[in-house]
Amino acid sequence: MLRTFESLGSLSGKRVVVRCDLNVPLSDGVITDDGRVRASLPTLNALLNQGARVVVISHLGRPKGAPDAQYSLAPVAQRLSELLGSPVTFAADTVGQGAQDAVAGLEDGQIAVLENLRFNPGETSKDGSERRAFAEQLAAFGDAFISDGFGVVHRKQASVYELATLLPSAAGTLISRELDVLERLTEKPERPYSVVLGGSKVSDKLGVIEHLLPRVDSLLIGGGMLFTFLAALGHKVGSSLLESDQIETVRRYLSAAEEKGVEIVLPVDVVVAASFSADAEHVVRDVDSIEDTEFGASGLGLDIGPRTAQAFANRIASSSTVFWNGPMGVFELAPFAAGTKAVAEALTTVDGLSVVGGGDSAAAVRALGFNDDQFGHISTGGGASLEFLEGKSLPGLEVLGWQQ
Ligand code: ADP
Numbered sequence: 001m002l003r004t005f006e007s008l009g010s011l012s013g014k015r016v017v018v019r020c021d022l023n024v025p026l027s028d029g030v031i032t033d034d035g036r037v038r039a040s041l042p043t044l045n046a047l048l049n050q051g052a053r054v055v056v057i058s059h060l061g062r063p064k065g066a067p068d069a070q071y072s073l074a075p076v077a078q079r080l081s082e083l084l085g086s087p088v089t090f091a092a093d094t095v096g097q098g099a100q101d102a103v104a105g106l107e108d109g110q111i112a113v114l115e116n117l118r119f120n121p122g123e124t125s126k127d128g129s130e131r132r133a134f135a136e137q138l139a140a141f142g143d144a145f146i147s148d149g150f151g152v153v154h155r156k157q158a159s160v161y162e163l164a165t166l167l168p169s170a171a172g173t174l175i176s177r178e179l180d181v182l183e184r185l186t187e188k189p190e191r192p193y194s195v196v197l198g199g200s201k202v203s204d205k206l207g208v209i210e211h212l213l214p215r216v217d218s219l220l221i222g223g224g225m226l227f228t229f230l231a232a233l234g235h236k237v238g239s240s241l242l243e244s245d246q247i248e249t250v251r252r253y254l255s256a257a258e259e260k261g262v263e264i265v266l267p268v269d270v271v272v273a274a275s276f277s278a279d280a281e282h283v284v285r286d287v288d289s290i291e292d293t294e295f296g297a298s299g300l301g302l303d304i305g306p307r308t309a310q311a312f313a314n315r316i317a318s319s320s321t322v323f324w325n326g327p328m329g330v331f332e333l334a335p336f337a338a339g340t341k342a343v344a345e346a347l348t349t350v351d352g353l354s355v356v357g358g359g360d361s362a363a364a365v366r367a368l369g370f371n372d373d374q375f376g377h378i379s380t381g382g383g384a385s386l387e388f389l390e391g392k393s394l395p396g397l398e399v400l401g402w403q404q
């Protein structure tokens with residue numbers, strides 16, 4: 001059983017370290033999607049209302065174990081203060097003098113954000129004793145620990161795993177809510193159940209297919225990974241994203257799906273571009289003639305085509321349970337956003353449970369003008385939700401008492 005934070009008793013007057021996932025997309029220091037900050041509010045508000053002294057820790061981006069100004073959490077602390085409607089102290093380091101002063105200065109019902117965890121090599125070290133040493137420094141700031149960074153629960157990192165072993169610890173409301181939804185996807189989902197996969201991390205996402213095949217009715221493939229599927233069927237894919245070493249695996253999935261009566265729905269057309277840019281020339285081609293354009297073998301498939309988008313939308317709209325991870329195309333460039341938009345639109349019409357998972361997928365639906373409440377749930381964790389669906393053990397949840 002996952003320990004919920006009510007199990008810690010009253011936290012009034014206590015120092016509570018809260019691991020949030022405030023890893024938001026930034027462009028020139030400006031937050032382009034504050035979804036993860038907003039998702040952290042319920043736990044933080046509950047603690048502040050109880051009169052706890054709240055110490056927020058998080059990572060941002062992938063700095064290399066040392067301070068790097070472009071990954072500072074300062075703009076995030078600022079945004080958090082606006083959303084909370086109250087002051088937030090920002091500490092310019094994570095466990096140094098700045099952090100110590102910030103924590104010591106907290107009064108009941110006040111909150112501080114410490115600088116990026118990943119400015120310290122101990123956070124992501126492969127060496128458990130280094131992680132533990134860093135976690136001990138963090139543990140010194142709290143009387144209790146609340147883990148609420150759902151996006152990182154699949155990582156065995158100091159602030160996710162070791163820290164939880166050093167203090168009385170429990171899950172925050174975001175993690176509880178995320179798990180409720182994911183459990184509905186794995187335990188008796190209402191049928192028909194469709195899963196839509198896209199995005200760019202092809203080999204990362206292939207693993208989930210194996211686990212999902214016996215559980216779903218259809219699997220719709222878009223995004224960068226579709227080209228590995230097309231190549232497995234013998235199609236030429238030009239210069240599109242392709243993982244040749246995964247072609248055999250994909251062939252196995254295709255025949256396993258046929259045996260199990262699961263439909264793997266592949267695109268019938270794609271948008272082929274001359275180059276990777278918003279003003280690139282582009283045309284729609286059937287999947288068997290991707291290289292048959294004026295761009296030849298240098299053509300890049302950057303989105304699913306309109307006939308595919310329509311077919312995917314129909315399939316999604318007639319499902320009772322839908323999980324979607326990974327944009328259908330390079331939605332960041334307007335000419336290649338239509339596939340992603342069509343899929344998002346279809347999810348909003350699902351009569352049942354619709355779940356969007358993944359940092360870029362969540363950012364995509366918001367950038368395309370959708371509201372969070374048009375979906376059943378927008379998960380803050382891409383990798384974490386996929387690994388959950390794969391049935392993998394998630395160290396950051398197990399340390400909180402949870403078992404699959
Ligand atoms: P998520 O964060 O939702 O899990 P990913 O990180 O796997 O998703 O993938 C998101 C990225 O995939 C986006 O930046 C998008 O531009 C890219 N992408 C989608 N389709 C393609 C494609 N056909 N070629 C190259 N990149 C793609």
Ligand code: MG
Nearest residue numbers: 358359360382
């Ligand atoms: Mg991503």
